Amino acid sequence: MTRKYVRHPSGYDVGGNEKLYAHMAAQGWLLEKRGYFLSRLRNAAPAQLRYRIEFGDRTTAAALPTEQVALYEACGWHYVTGTGWVHVFSAPVDSDAPAIYTDPVMQADTLKGYRNRSSLSGFLVTATIGALLIFVGKPGSGSFLETLKSIAIMPWITQTASYLLFLCFFVWALYAFVREKVYTRRLYRRLRRGSSIDHAPKSRRLPHKIVSFILLACCTASLALSITQWAQHREYDMPAAADGPYFLLRDLGFDGERTTSHFVEKSNSVEYKRSLLSDQWFTYEVILDDGGQNRWMYQDIYILHDIGLVEPFLPALLQYESRFSLSDFKPIAIPGLDAAYEGRHECIAVKGTTIYLIRTNTQETPVDILEQLVSLSE
Amino acid sequence: MADKLPMTETMYYILLALERPEDGCGLSQRISALSGGRLTIGPGTLYGHLTRMQKEGLVGIVSSLRQQRTFVLTEAGKLALLEEYARLKRQVQDGASLEGLI
Numbered sequence: 001m002t003r004k005y006v007r008h009p010s011g012y013d014v015g016g017n018e019k020l021y022a023h024m025a026a027q028g029w030l031l032e033k034r035g036y037f038l039s040r041l042r043n044a045a046p047a048q049l050r051y052r053i054e055f056g057d058r059t060t061a062a063a064l065p066t067e068q069v070a071l072y073e074a075c076g077w078h079y080v081t082g083t084g085w086v087h088v089f090s091a092p093v094d095s096d097a098p099a100i101y102t103d104p105v106m107q108a109d110t111l112k113g114y115r116n117r118s119s120l121s122g123f124l125v126t127a128t129i130g131a132l133l134i135f136v137g138k139p140g141s142g143s144f145l146e147t148l149k150s151i152a153i154m155p156w157i158t159q160t161a162s163y164l165l166f167l168c169f170f171v172w173a174l175y176a177f178v179r180e181k182v183y184t185r186r187l188y189r190r191l192r193r194g195s196s197i198d199h200a201p202k203s204r205r206l207p208h209k210i211v212s213f214i215l216l217a218c219c220t221a222s223l224a225l226s227i228t229q230w231a232q233h234r235e236y237d238m239p240a241a242a243d244g245p246y247f248l249l250r251d252l253g254f255d256g257e258r259t260t261s262h263f264v265e266k267s268n269s270v271e272y273k274r275s276l277l278s279d280q281w282f283t284y285e286v287i288l289d290d291g292g293q294n295r296w297m298y299q300d301i302y303i304l305h306d307i308g309l310v311e312p313f314l315p316a317l318l319q320y321e322s323r324f325s326l327s328d329f330k331p332i333a334i335p336g337l338d339a340a341y342e343g344r345h346e347c348i349a350v351k352g353t354t355i356y357l358i359r360t361n362t363q364e365t366p367v368d369i370l371e372q373l374v375s376l377s378e
Numbered sequence: 379m380a381d382k383l384p385m386t387e388t389m390y391y392i393l394l395a396l397e398r399p400e401d402g403c404g405l406s407q408r409i410s411a412l413s414g415g416r417l418t419i420g421p422g423t424l425y426g427h428l429t430r431m432q433k434e435g436l437v438g439i440v441s442s443l444r445q446q447r448t449f450v451l452t453e454a455g456k457l458a459l460l461e462e463y464a465r466l467k468r469q470v471q472d473g474a475s476l477e478g479l480i
Contacts, residue, residue: 054422068425070446071402075421098406100422103388109426 004029005038010176011086011114012184014053015201021051021088022200034081034088048093050199052077052100055114056085062113072100085114101196108191115184124173128166153316157309158302160276161225168222172215179208229275238268238285245354246270246283246299247376252369254295254362256287261296279303297360304353314339314350321346321357332367336374342366349373385462391417392427392437393459399440399450402428431455 006024009016021031021039026048029041054072056062062085069079076097077089091097101107155163191197238258242248249256260267271282280303286296302317304310318329318341329341329348339350346359347366351374358369385393395408405428406419419427428449431437436455441448451459 067447071425072421074401074403074446075406077421098418099420102418102420103423103426106423106426110422 002043003032004041004043006041007037008034008039009205010180010183011053011055011084012180012187014187015198016203016205017053017086017088018051019200021090022049025049025051025090031080031088031090034083034086036083049090050093050097051080052089052091052199054087054089054100055110056082056087057110057113062117085117104191104194104196107197108188111184111188111191115188125170125177128170128173153312154320157277157304157313157316158273158275158280159229160278161222161229165219165222165226168215168218172212172219175211175215225276229273232274233272235269235271238270238283244270244272244281244283245301245303245377246281247373249285249287249295249297249360249362251376252297252360252362252364252372254287254289256289256295259286259288259294261286261294277305277309279305295360295362297358297362299359300357302355302357304355307353310338310350310353310355314348314355317355317357318348321348332370334367334370334374336378337370340366340370351377384465385458387417388419388423388427389431390459390462390466392419392424392431393451393455393462396437396449396451396455399448401446401448405449 006020006029008020011017024031024041026046028044028046030044030047030049031039031051032042033040054064057065057068064079064082064087072089073079076095077091077100080088080090082088089100187197238248242251258268268285269283273280273282281299281301283299283301284296286294289295302313304313321343322329329343332340332342334340334349337349337351339348341348343366345361346357347370349356349358349370354377356373358373360369362369364372391409391413392405395405395412400408402421402424406421406424409417409419428437432439434454435452436458437449438452438455439447440450
């Protein structure tokens with residue numbers, strides 16, 4: 001093996017990085033390239049080297065000015081690699097190359113750009129929040145708290161593993177972001193007080209390693225569950241006879257030949273998804289009835305895995321759906337259903353752990369549709 | 379320059395070493411020689427000070443060969459150096475009574 005990759009500490013752990021690279025060089029692995037998370041090392045003869053971290057210049061967008069590199073190299077330091085704000089120099093231990101910084105206060109100034117940059121982890125935190133909001137879509141028409149609740153509950157029940165993955169990743173990114181801010185500030189203050197960097201610190205990072213390991217394990221497990229969840233997704237043409245808990249237009253008394261919608265680029269279809277907490281069916285059917293009219297029906301059916309999930313899920317669904325219809329769902333009483341709601345063009349029914357959301361243009365009233373639903377589901 | 383803060387030792391020696399033009403690493407060696415080995419300035423510290431001094435107009439660049447720049451004192455830099463030297467000399471003179479005690 002001529003090359004290998006090692007996980008390096010974050011940029012603010014200056015001493016930790018320098019110690020790692022010196023240790024690896026003594027074992028015959030010289031730093032070749034430093035990435036954001038991993039460093040690539042190449043196999044070579046063991047060498048006693050000093051490594052020093054230098055932070056980029058904010059006036060040159062984190063790169064080191066060429067004259068600065070030239071000055072360091074003229075003084076015996078060799079530029080090895082650099083990514084983002086972190087650059088690495090090396091010199092043999094027994095060389096005459098002087099310490100790069102003899103004034104800790106001057107070195108503190110080099111941290112300013114690194115401190116104030118938009119850190120990668122900060123970006124990930126923001127991107128994760130943004131993805132969560134896009135994931136669910138715009139807030140509904142209710143109060144902010146209701147909207148927040150629906151944003152949290154809907155994906156939790158319908159895409160549990162993916163939601164878990166986002167949460168784990170968010171927590172991990174937030175932890176990394178906070179830790180980076182705290183430790184960079186601490187390093188800056190230490191240098192401003194005149195204390196030099198310890199280039200071979202004792203390893204006191206066990207709590208951090210434990211926390212990182214736990215978060216990584218959670219992310220990995222969530223990813224595996226997400227892949228499993230995704231693998232169970234199916235989408236296919238609607239069969240002649242229902243193969244799931246949905247019903248067909250002819251069950252409502254509308255016969256006709258199946259056709260394609262003129263307005264929506266969609267043909268009769270069934271989509272099935274499964275999460276850790278629910279099974280979901282999404283169907284679309286459109287027929288040309290005997291009168292030459294297009295009759296269509298959308299059904300969203302949620303079969304929750306626990307009766308206790310109905311109470312939090314139902315308001316979230318009502319809130320979520322109100323963004324599309326802008327109608328208020330009014331509760332109605334239908335014998336045989338645990339709960340029922342009518343909107344302008346849709347209705348919602350709850351029976352046990354199954355929740356039905358039906359939209360149709362058949363001009364049947366929601367009460368008629370739901371009464372037929374009761375008789376069909378018995 | 380009465381309203382300006384006194385120069386740091388590092389800045390003083392950098393200006394002193396630039397009595398004749400010098401490049402970065404040569405400057406570091408000259409400073410060490412001038413101070414009798416007492417003062418060692420690393421390239422990072424030196425670069426930071428030179429950059430700041432350039433912005434303040436105390437130091438200029440006389441040539442740039444393969445990214446290695448040769449620095450020189452500007453007129454403002456010479457004046458600042460002389461003023462600092464005079465200040466330090468006054469301070470030593472003020473402490474003349476200590477002479478027999480060393």
